[in-house]
Amino acid sequence: xxxxxxxxxxxxxxxxxxxxxxxxxxxxxxxxxxxxxxxxxxxxxxxxxxxxxxxxxxxxxxxxxxxxxxxxxxxxxxxxxxxxxxxxxxxxxxxxxxxxxxxxxxxxxxxxxxxxxxxxxxxxxxxxxxxxxxxxxxxxxxxxxxxxxxxxxxxxxxxxxxxxxxxxxxxxxxxxxxxxxxxxxxxxxxxxxxxxxxxxxxxxxxxxxxxxxxxxxxxxxxxxxxxxxxxxxxxxxxxxxxxxxxxxxxxxxxxxxxxxxxxxxxxxxxxxxxxxxxxxxxxx
Amino acid sequence: xxxxxxxxxxxxxxxxxxxxxxxxxxxxxxxxxxxxxxxxxxxxxxxxxxxxxxxxxxxxxxxxxxxxxxxxxxxxxxxxxxxxxxxxxxxxxxxxxxxxxxxxxxxxxxxxxxxxxxxxxxxxxxxxxxxxxxxxxxxxxxxxxxxxxxxxxxxxxxxxxxxxxxxxxxxxxxxxxxxxxxxxxxxxxxxxxxxxxxxxxxxxxxxxxxxxxxxxxxxxxxxxxxxxxxxxxxxxxxxxxxxxxxxxxxxxxxxxxxxxxxxxxxxxxxxxxxxxxxxxxxxxxxxxxxxxxxxxxxxxxxxxxxxxxxxxxxxxxxxxxxxxxxxxxxxxxxxxxxxxxxxxxxxxxxxxxxxxxxxxxxxxxxxxxxxxxxxxxxxxxxxxxxxxxxxxxxxxxxxxxxxxxxxxxx
Numbered sequence: 001x002x003x004x005x006x007x008x009x010x011x012x013x014x015x016x017x018x019x020x021x022x023x024x025x026x027x028x029x030x031x032x033x034x035x036x037x038x039x040x041x042x043x044x045x046x047x048x049x050x051x052x053x054x055x056x057x058x059x060x061x062x063x064x065x066x067x068x069x070x071x072x073x074x075x076x077x078x079x080x081x082x083x084x085x086x087x088x089x090x091x092x093x094x095x096x097x098x099x100x101x102x103x104x105x106x107x108x109x110x111x112x113x114x115x116x117x118x119x120x121x122x123x124x125x126x127x128x129x130x131x132x133x134x135x136x137x138x139x140x141x142x143x144x145x146x147x148x149x150x151x152x153x154x155x156x157x158x159x160x161x162x163x164x165x166x167x168x169x170x171x172x173x174x175x176x177x178x179x180x181x182x183x184x185x186x187x188x189x190x191x192x193x194x195x196x197x198x199x200x201x202x203x204x205x206x207x208x209x210x211x212x213x214x215x216x217x218x219x220x221x222x223x224x225x226x227x228x229x230x231x232x233x234x235x236x237x238x239x240x241x242x243x244x245x246x247x248x249x250x251x252x253x254x255x256x257x258x259x260x261x262x263x264x265x266x267x268x269x270x271x272x273x274x275x276x277x278x279x280x281x282x283x284x
Numbered sequence: 285x286x287x288x289x290x291x292x293x294x295x296x297x298x299x300x301x302x303x304x305x306x307x308x309x310x311x312x313x314x315x316x317x318x319x320x321x322x323x324x325x326x327x328x329x330x331x332x333x334x335x336x337x338x339x340x341x342x343x344x345x346x347x348x349x350x351x352x353x354x355x356x357x358x359x360x361x362x363x364x365x366x367x368x369x370x371x372x373x374x375x376x377x378x379x380x381x382x383x384x385x386x387x388x389x390x391x392x393x394x395x396x397x398x399x400x401x402x403x404x405x406x407x408x409x410x411x412x413x414x415x416x417x418x419x420x421x422x423x424x425x426x427x428x429x430x431x432x433x434x435x436x437x438x439x440x441x442x443x444x445x446x447x448x449x450x451x452x453x454x455x456x457x458x459x460x461x462x463x464x465x466x467x468x469x470x471x472x473x474x475x476x477x478x479x480x481x482x483x484x485x486x487x488x489x490x491x492x493x494x495x496x497x498x499x500x501x502x503x504x505x506x507x508x509x510x511x512x513x514x515x516x517x518x519x520x521x522x523x524x525x526x527x528x529x530x531x532x533x534x535x536x537x538x539x540x541x542x543x544x545x546x547x548x549x550x551x552x553x554x555x556x557x558x559x560x561x562x563x564x565x566x567x568x569x570x571x572x573x574x575x576x577x578x579x580x581x582x583x584x585x586x587x588x589x590x591x592x593x594x595x596x597x598x599x600x601x602x603x604x605x606x607x608x609x610x611x612x613x614x615x616x617x618x619x620x621x622x623x624x625x626x627x628x629x630x631x632x633x634x635x636x637x638x639x640x641x642x643x644x645x646x647x648x649x650x651x652x653x654x655x656x657x658x659x660x661x662x663x664x665x666x667x668x669x670x671x672x673x674x675x676x677x678x679x680x681x682x683x684x685x686x687x688x689x690x691x692x693x694x
Contacts, residue, residue: 237410
């Protein structure tokens with residue numbers, strides 16, 4: 001029996017099982033023995049990458065940052081081998097109610113800004129960094145209100161962003177932070193009234209998830225995994241539903257140039273230390 | 285055709301649209317999609333917009349659709365069309381034709397992947413496999429279903445207004461009791477006639493739309509029958525009367541029949557066919573105008589159900605004559621099961637029918653009523669025999685099988 005490639009994924013929603021069962025069948029049909037291990041949170045998953053439990057991990061950007069730091073501290077290496085086309089060049093938005101009189105960063109002083117989960121790169125860490133860069137510190141210049149959903153999931157569950165958007169429309173907060181695609185989705189779905197909000201600020205672009213290879217993972221197996229992944233085609237009716245569930249049209253080679261913004265946010269906000277240890281006191 | 289591009293396509297500049305102040309949060313994606321349809325995969329569409337938030341939204345939208353996007357120095361979006369919209373329809377399949385009369389409209393076998401798709405639509409590959417057990421045309425089809433469905437639609441009636449529920453009449457207590465007993469029996473039988481098609485309805489592949497529609501309206505017909513017979517039973521303040529083991533045993537063999545064609549044969553050709561005679565009998569001999577009226581309305585509906593059963597079985601027997609032996613076996617098996625269980629028309633119903641037809645307690649009237657019920661029974665048997673002959677059973681076999689039919693009528 002050939003060695004099995006073991007992948008870790010975080011169970012942020014029930015569909016995760018459907019997705020990876022589908023991938024398992026896809027790989028099996030192409031002769032790659034593949035299995036997956038589900039973790040309830042990214043911290044446990046990244047730690048497992050250094051305990052030899054999994055060969056690759058489907059990591060959030062924050063999990064990638066931590067894995068990279070832990071590897072450096074241990075004198076080993078991790079690499080990002082693949083990502084979705086939809087993981088590249090995302091941005092986050094700070095959204096206000098139209099006509100609320102908030103036209104600039106300065107207008108946010110003394111106001112309440114809604115964020116997502118404590119560990120959400122897109123709805124918390126990166127927007128906080130953006131505000132800080134424009135001279136605004138949570139607690140000092142504005143009140144931060146968190147819409148926590150499923151800590152440890154690194155914001156994969158969009159419930160926090162949705163709750164913040166709803167709180168914005170109810171007037172409970174003055175601004176809400178969300179990923180660009182969610183602002184579009186919320187307005188399309190009517191969660192945010194069309195034209196009822198305006199974008200106050202947009203962050204620089206950053207990258208999202210990647211497949212992170214654990215230190216010492218068997219190269220041949222990983223290469224085959226990546227090769228099959230990149231060959232996955234939207235035109236293939238058997239693969240398309242899986243790609244739709246996972247939210248991509250095409251797998252792309254991994255790149256690590258899109259994480260600098262998050263790195264800066266993590267350092268500034270003291271989320272992890274340089275060795276990947278968790279510093280955030282209220283994080284569980 | 286409306287104009288999509290605000291500037292003509294030429295070599296120097298890409299086709300351009302101006303979505304003005306319409307944002308992606310208000311439907312701008314429709315304009316962009318429409319324009320992209322006129323651009324080759326890999327080519328660029330330029331989008332001018334004054335909408336607030338345009339830049340963030342167009343990027344998010346293009347990412348989700350698999351299009352590339354960048355911006356020129358004037359802030360216009362340059363969208364490079366991705367190839368994913370066409371990819372979805374590769375390997376898609378047309379599921380027959382909507383008009384059942386056009387060639388190859390109705391497939392001999394409906395594919396599990398067509399599922400709920402409208403017949404004639406183009407079905408994306410890779411969808412769920414549906415489990416419709418009745419997915420072959422010969423198992424369910426009748427060409428007449430289209431017309432029968434139209435007739436059924438035109439003949440729908442409202443129980444509220446179709447009969448004059450306030451028509452003045454008073455019957456002797458015993459005669460009213462007899463009517464209530466007959467209604468009780470009819471309701472029980474109509475419950476079976478509702479459930480049998482209803483149970484098959486969920487198993488028929490929706491590709492056979494006409495059959496699905498016809499059975500649905502058949503179910504609705506029976507629901508109305510249950511309604512009016514219940515109203516009549518309660519009209520003079522009584523509760524429904526007696527339900528016997530024998531009657532229910534007989535009906536249970538119908539409801540339990542797993543084969544669509546056999547069930548159509550037992551229920552529609554034999555049972556409902558027999559019921560048409562019974563309802564016509566009630567239309568003529570019932571002692572009050574309400575019963576006469578609702579019996580007539582129900583008889584018309586039942587006649588359509590019989591027509592579908594006959595049409596379906598004629599078609600199937602035509603190509604599959606060996607089915608005849610199975611149908612004969614089904615009658616015999618049902619007869620054996622029912623004889624062993626003592627099932628049949630309950631005495632109360634038989635007596636009630638006699639009394640109904642008699643109308644009063646005199647020996648002469650009872651004699652006349654009895655004769656009428658006997659005439660009804662031979663009419664019923666003759667009707668069954670004729671229908672069996674029309675389905676190609678030879679004379680002696682048709683006569684024998686007609687006589688084996690359940691004494692419960694349905």
